[in-house]
Each structure stands twice: as structure tokens, then as C-alpha cells.
Amino acid sequence: MLNFTATTNAAGGGLQLIIMMVLMFAVFYFLLIRPQQKRQKEHRNLLNSLKKGDKVVTIGGLHGTITEVMDDTVVLRVNDVTKLTFNRSSISAVSPRESAEDKA
Structure with a gap:
């Protein structure tokens, strides 16, 4: 067995x-x-x-508006005088755009 x-x-x-x-x-x-x-x-x-006029937030938390878009960089306007250049990859989010009706 x-x-x-x-x-x-x-x-x-x-x-x-x-x-x-x-x-x-x-x-x-x-x-x-x-x-x-x-x-x-x-x-x-x-x-x-990404396009000109978009309001964005960088990975460092900086808020700004895109004034110029190049191949792999973007120029952000932080205030009336300051413009900063960032790599595209450093953009973490795009804020919703405000329309003319929202501002009124």
C-alpha cells in the first residue's frame, strides 16, 4: 500500500x-x-x-502667470515687476482661469 x-x-x-x-x-x-x-x-x-496667460503653481509653491512658453521652459510673472524662468517640469498645477464675469 x-x-x-x-x-x-x-x-x-x-x-x-x-x-x-x-x-x-x-x-x-x-x-x-x-x-x-x-x-x-x-x-x-x-x-x-501650458499656454500664455495660465495661472500656475510650481512645485515649490510659487504662484504666477505664464508670460512666455518655450520648448522646455516657461517664464512666470510673479508680480508687476518680477519675472522668473522655470523648467516646464517644475509646474505642479494650473489654477482655474477667472473670467470677466467672475471679476465683476
Whole structure:
């Protein structure tokens, strides 16, 4: 009489390990990797859509209005006199534009 339960359990344990590893990868993909890729794509689109007159915030927290857009840099007007040049990648957000009706 041979006892096959030991070999059956060992083979089943290996299959369970593989299934658990696949499930762990799926969880990491949907909770970590995919949302990060989506944020990167949105930020890349934001940087490509910058135009003169946009009010922006830099990664350092500086608020300003774009006066000039070049290939990989932008010039921000911080106040009436001060203009600063930044890399496009240092822009973190675009503030909503105020319309003429909002100002009145």
C-alpha cells in the first residue's frame, strides 16, 4: 500500500504559492502601479497644454502667470515687476482661469 497524500499535498502547495503570487501582483498593479501611471499621464498632458496667460503653481509653491512658453521652459510673472524662468517640469498645477464675469 502506497500513500499518495504526501505527494499530492506538496504539488498542491506549489500551485497555491503560484496563485498567491499572481494575486499579489494583481493587487499591486491595480492599487499602486496603474494609478501612478495615470497621474503621470495627466501631469504630462498638463505640461504639454501650458499656454500664455495660465495661472500656475510650481512645485515649490510659487504662484504666477505664464508670460512666455518655450520648448522646455516657461517664464512666470510673479508680480508687476518680477519675472522668473522655470523648467516646464517644475509646474505642479494650473489654477482655474477667472473670467470677466467672475471679476465683476
